Amino acid sequence: MSNLAQVRALSKEGETLGIRMPDRPGWRQLSELLGLGPWPPMDLEMDFDQYVLACVLSRALEEIDAGEASATEATGLSQAELRDILNRSFPAPTIHAFRLEEISDVEPGVEEEALRGLLLAHARAGDSMSVRFAKIIARRALRHDHLWRELGLFDRVELSRLLATHFPTLAAGNTENMRWKKYLYRKLCEAEGFSLCTAPTCRECKELESCFGPEEGESVRAGASRGRT
Template identity: 70%
Template sequence: MFAHHYVCLSAGQWPPIDVETGFDQHVLACVLSRALEEVEAGEATATEATGLSRAELRDVLTRCFPVAPVKAFAIDELADPEPDMEEQLLRDLLLAYARPGNKTSARLAKIIARRAMRNDHLWQDLGLFDRAELSRLLATHFPLLAAGNTKNMKWKKYFYRKLCEAEGFSLCTTPSCRECTDFESCFGTEEGESRLARIRNGMELP
């Protein structure tokens, strides 16, 4: 499994992620690990967990992870995901800012929009190790969108603020963030334990 592969590596043995393509593969491995957790728990299918179509998911697995346990995702039995209105709006926002002609950016837009519907911090929903990895991901594949978050707002809050601005209304009625009584909701820290760390801490390693 993706998760087992990751947690069985010591800190000095992580796959190199300095090169952009290597980092993209790391992100996709994290997302697929989360998807596989949900599949095995009966919470979602692989397409429901990732927001990708069957064809897109198969292509990601065969191109990026040729030795991955493809059968575990039961792709042949799946239906393509159908985003609801909220997810579609977020997907459209991300696609509008995605790197032109970049297939990975377009697929990450779908993945991020789907995972943003979950309840944790977005970096946790994606299975990443921390918020810094999410910020790097967004700066790489959605540079103009990421650059607009100059106040370090929580990413989910920032996305919804951008959606509201596009519709011509404000997310809240407070005249400025400094006067808001719910400041931490938008700008508080996004700390916590990554899901892979939770697995590692609960796993008896060989």
């Protein structure tokens, strides 16, 4: 595979961002299933939605192999939705790694259902992928780390692009660049007519950095790559 095929070109405000995809465990397994050796199918023509799905699926594979979750538990999608995504976007051998025949659908809890509802209220009309990303984001937001990391993305920029693409009105409301998970939960509070925050304004809050500070930390992919050096 050429060096160009190891680079994912992403557009951000007219600029091109070249992203090299290190060989982390989930990526390695997914790319081997795709028959492409140690590198995932990253080239300049790859669709951004498919790229995000590959990131999420690689995280799911890691959790499946670690015995932490099934494919439906890791993604928030139903067995039928996962099967459709894998059949449409990935070669046939890939589907077997997710053990769909062994698992059942998982009903979302109250918190997850509320997050889904928020995202769906701002989803692009008639776009089935927006619906599926709403389910994926709501499930991964329940994890403890930064949302972009839990989705398997390279950085926060990619998450911002995903939200702006599929939930444009919701993303546009984050005018002060609040951390995305904090922002989603703040919007839930506003919808319910209450706030968990007691500070009169954000700038007067003693925990300002927990909402607006930089989302530090490298991606799981970068960490795995560094661990091999």
